[in-house]
Amino acid sequence: MLETKIHNLTLKNPVMTASGTFGYGEEFSDFVDLSRLGGIVVKGTTGERRQGNAYPRMAETPAGMLNAVGLQNVGVETFCQDVYPRIKELDTNIIVNVSGSSIEEYSKVASMIDALDRIPAIELNISCPNVKKGGMGFGTRPEMAAQVVGEVRKVYHKTLIVKLTPNVTNVVEIAQAVEDAGADSVSLINTLLGMAIDVERQRPYLSTITGGLSGPCVKPIAVRMVWQVAHAVKIPVIGLGGIVTAADALEFLMAGAKAVEVGTANFLDPAVTMKIVDGLEDYCNRHGIKDINDIIGII
Amino acid sequence: MKKYITDFTIIGKRILGEQYFTLTLQHPATLPPIAAGQFVEVEVRGCKEVLLRRPISIHDVDTENNTLTLLIQIVGKGTRQLATLQEGDTLNLVYPLGRGFSLDGEKVLLVGGGAGIAPLLHLSKCLNAKGIRPTILLGGRTADLIPVRDEFKSLGTVGIATEDGSLGEKGLVTQHTLFSGDYDHIYTCGPTPMMKAVARHALANGIVCEVSLENLMACGIGACLCCVVDSDAGHKCVCKEGPVFKATELTKWLNN
Ligand SMILES: Cc1cc2nc3c(=O)[nH]c(=O)nc-3n(C[C@H](O)[C@H](O)[C@H](O)COP(=O)(O)OP(=O)(O)OC[C@H]3O[C@@H](n4cnc5c(N)ncnc54)[C@H](O)[C@@H]3O)c2cc1C
Numbered sequence: 001m002l003e004t005k006i007h008n009l010t011l012k013n014p015v016m017t018a019s020g021t022f023g024y025g026e027e028f029s030d031f032v033d034l035s036r037l038g039g040i041v042v043k044g045t046t047g048e049r050r051q052g053n054a055y056p057r058m059a060e061t062p063a064g065m066l067n068a069v070g071l072q073n074v075g076v077e078t079f080c081q082d083v084y085p086r087i088k089e090l091d092t093n094i095i096v097n098v099s100g101s102s103i104e105e106y107s108k109v110a111s112m113i114d115a116l117d118r119i120p121a122i123e124l125n126i127s128c129p130n131v132k133k134g135g136m137g138f139g140t141r142p143e144m145a146a147q148v149v150g151e152v153r154k155v156y157h158k159t160l161i162v163k164l165t166p167n168v169t170n171v172v173e174i175a176q177a178v179e180d181a182g183a184d185s186v187s188l189i190n191t192l193l194g195m196a197i198d199v200e201r202q203r204p205y206l207s208t209i210t211g212g213l214s215g216p217c218v219k220p221i222a223v224r225m226v227w228q229v230a231h232a233v234k235i236p237v238i239g240l241g242g243i244v245t246a247a248d249a250l251e252f253l254m255a256g257a258k259a260v261e262v263g264t265a266n267f268l269d270p271a272v273t274m275k276i277v278d279g280l281e282d283y284c285n286r287h288g289i290k291d292i293n294d295i296i297g298i299i
Numbered sequence: 300m301k302k303y304i305t306d307f308t309i310i311g312k313r314i315l316g317e318q319y320f321t322l323t324l325q326h327p328a329t330l331p332p333i334a335a336g337q338f339v340e341v342e343v344r345g346c347k348e349v350l351l352r353r354p355i356s357i358h359d360v361d362t363e364n365n366t367l368t369l370l371i372q373i374v375g376k377g378t379r380q381l382a383t384l385q386e387g388d389t390l391n392l393v394y395p396l397g398r399g400f401s402l403d404g405e406k407v408l409l410v411g412g413g414a415g416i417a418p419l420l421h422l423s424k425c426l427n428a429k430g431i432r433p434t435i436l437l438g439g440r441t442a443d444l445i446p447v448r449d450e451f452k453s454l455g456t457v458g459i460a461t462e463d464g465s466l467g468e469k470g471l472v473t474q475h476t477l478f479s480g481d482y483d484h485i486y487t488c489g490p491t492p493m494m495k496a497v498a499r500h501a502l503a504n505g506i507v508c509e510v511s512l513e514n515l516m517a518c519g520i521g522a523c524l525c526c527v528v529d530s531d532a533g534h535k536c537v538c539k540e541g542p543v544f545k546a547t548e549l550t551k552w553l554n555n
């Protein structure tokens with residue numbers, strides 16, 4: 001009833017977890033039956049180990065939070081050697097979120113992950129700054145987005161999902177550019193650039209001054225962008241941004257997403273993904289829906 | 300250690316001055332083992348400004364009655380909302396989290412300040428169970444800011460330091476006569492400047508020291524990487540690899 005497809009991937013249900021909010025899945029195994037998830041998108045992985053940004057890295061904001069973790073991760077080699085063997089037997093789609101500061105770095109990570117049998121897809125995080133192009137985000141210009149996707153496409157042979165940043169004037173243009181460059185799917189949205197100031201101490205809350213906004217406050221923007229993109233591309237769209245309940249997930253599905261990812265909500269309730277799966281089942285039963293795909297994109 | 304998400308029932312509330320209160324929480328069945336220094340992530344309901352859970356140390360554990368107690372200082376919107384809870388209300392916890400104190404040492408000193416006193420009660424009891432009677436030094440600016448002290452009296456030798464001299468010796472905990480005694484292990488939790496002063500003293504005198512950090516947290520279970528401390532071995536998650544660290548792991552942190 002809840003089964004859905006993203007390119008070559010079959011998902012038991014449309015509920016996946018968002019990169020950077022669910023660790024490698026292991027952190028949640030006491031709370032969640034990981035085999036009941038449609039997929040797990042693990043932490044952003046880069047060519048080399050990264051220390052990430054200085055503390056403080058987070059601030060709570062109305063119905064959301066800002067983060068400035070800065071892609072702290074063990075690097076692709078340690079991921080392949082130490083992390084992959086621990087998680088490869090999980091009975092769900094394990095997707096690696098791939099990040100980099102140059103096209104070469106993206107390609108290196110993607111080709112190393114390509115060799116791992118039990119990883120059926122990568123999610124290319126193109127929200128990162130391109131160090132060689134003055135720090136301009138890969139995902140903010142159609143030509144740059146197409147270029148990085150095109151190069152990764154040459155070395156990566158499985159399902160290639162490209163994760164879009166909402167910090168652009170026209171997200172549709174970027175989605176079309178990465179579709180043309182060979183993406184099999186797009187996921188959106190990554191965090192919105194934001195900022196908050198501690199007026200008592202007269203300084204920003206984050207060590208980096210600005211950071212990424214996530215949580216319920218971003219949901220209407222995310223639903224709008226998913227709806228726009230779903231109407232403009234042929235490849236499947238994965239929706240995320242502020243999902244806490246099954247009703248939130250249904251908004252994204254109706255707006256055209258074939259699957260969803262749950263992020264910040266995992267911090268509020270580590271078992272939230274199970275409640276969303278149960279809630280989708282309940283919704284289908286209540287509305288006499290035999291196949292969840294029947295409501296995808298009805299708006 | 301397995302973690303749980305559970306609704307507890309509040310069966311006791313004590314108001315301790317204007318800033319502090321305790322909540323005693325009844326588990327619906329049998330409490331799992333809880334190490335001294337571990338913490339819970341508390342859900343704050345009914346306050347629209349609060350989204351994330353709040354990390355709070357486990358102050359006391361009663362395995363006979365399956366209760367645990369939290370000692371909370373009101374510092375902002377979440378803790379103010381928690382202060383409105385009453386007996387009979389439920390409180391949802393994710394617990395037990397983090398790595399606690401080692402319980403090592405023979406001649407043991409505990410140093411706590413403000414809300415940092417919270418984990419030291421369960422720690423004192425765990426040390427007593429091992430046959431160790433610690434010296435317990437509690438500090439605060441004024442007597443009002445030392446929320447609990449009588450509870451410690453049967454568990455060890457208790458010393459109090461207040462900056463205004465309203466209780467115990469006048470001055471900082473590090474100036475208290477008990478502070479310079481003969482110890483082989485110090486455990487400390489409280490304001491950062493206090494913990495740094497205690498840890499520097501310990502390191503300078505070859506005493507093993509464990510500090511319990513209170514970094515800002517989002518998930519509490521090692522997933523978001525928001526809570527890191529800049530340890531000598533790089534960024535470490537306070538919620539998962541801590542909150543208790545050996546001072547020798549944190550010399551970089553101690554010196555800045
Ligand atoms: C492992 C751990 C154990 C803790 N144990 C206890 C305990 O037993 N009892 C207790 O009273 N408190 C404890 N704390 C601190 C407690 O989590 C915070 O005081 C609480 O989250 C504040 O929430 P609030 O909504 O009231 O404050 P907010 O409205 O969110 O913030 C109010 C002010 O407090 C500051 N603040 C918030 N959280 C922290 C923090 N973690 N460290 C430093 N400053 C902070 C904010 O920057 C702001 O200036 C612990 C923290 C950690 C990480």
Ligand SMILES: Cc1cc2nc3c(=O)[nH]c(=O)nc-3n(C[C@H](O)[C@H](O)[C@H](O)COP(=O)(O)O)c2cc1C
Nearest residue numbers: 018019020044067125189190214215241242263264
């Ligand atoms: C703490 C934190 C870390 C994140 N790390 C990553 C990351 O490494 N790669 C990535 O593509 N997105 C990352 N994100 C963005 C999320 O995957 C997601 O796109 C965003 O938070 C919006 O969804 P949400 O509102 O459900 O959290 C992170 C978000 C948070 C809150």
Ligand code: FES
Nearest residue numbers: 519521523524538
């Ligand atoms: S609070 Fe999320 S990793 Fe520590």
